[in-house]
Amino acid sequence: MAMEREEMHADRGASRRDCRERTMVRWKKRIETAETGSWTRIVIPDLNAWCYRRYGLVDFHLTQMLSGHGCFGEYLQKRKRRDDPGCVDCGAASDDANNVFFRCDRWSRKRRSLEGVIGREFDPKTVVGAMLTGSKDWDAVQSFVNIMQQKREDEERDRQRAEAARQN
Numbered sequence: 001m002a003m004e005r006e007e008m009h010a011d012r013g014a015s016r017r018d019c020r021e022r023t024m025v026r027w028k029k030r031i032e033t034a035e036t037g038s039w040t041r042i043v044i045p046d047l048n049a050w051c052y053r054r055y056g057l058v059d060f061h062l063t064q065m066l067s068g069h070g071c072f073g074e075y076l077q078k079r080k081r082r083d084d085p086g087c088v089d090c091g092a093a094s095d096d097a098n099n100v101f102f103r104c105d106r107w108s109r110k111r112r113s114l115e116g117v118i119g120r121e122f123d124p125k126t127v128v129g130a131m132l133t134g135s136k137d138w139d140a141v142q143s144f145v146n147i148m149q150q151k152r153e154d155e156e157r158d159r160q161r162a163e164a165a166r167q168n
């Protein structure tokens with residue numbers, strides 16, 4: 001996540017082309033080596049099309065969706081911030097980016113309405129293709145991701161506070 005933020009800042013100073021090439025090299029490296037690189041490979045099957053898009057800033061929550069690093073049970077458990085990797089909403093054994101954005105029952109209504117806007121099934125293999133169809137589709141996906149992930153983060157913070165209060 002830090003890497004992506006760094007790139008967004010770098011964007012302002014460096015020339016566009018330069019920045020994109022650097023970004024692409026970094027993404028490639030990350031996808032090839034990162035522990036959740038296999039997830040990123042699924043959601044970004046065409047790195048070239050991704051890096052050379054003409055619009056679309058990758059914000060904090062979108063980075064979480066694309067990297068699989070963020071407010072997800074599995075990720076939090078690995079970092080010892082939670083005991084249980086499961087989803088508190090639907091009970092899935094593993095709460096990861098795939099569960100949260102694409103499977104979890106809690107968000108199925110919002111997901112259906114997003115599918116209405118982008119005119120296709122919302123799926124890990126096709127989500128970025130949809131975002132690259134046009135900036136309206138990009139914005140629709142981004143807003144879906146922002147709304148639900150923000151809510152989940154708020155709730156996670158409350159849970160951790162309640163947990164800390166219980167232990168004191």
Ligand SMILES: [Zn+2]
Nearest residue numbers: 087089090104
């Ligand atoms: Zn769930």
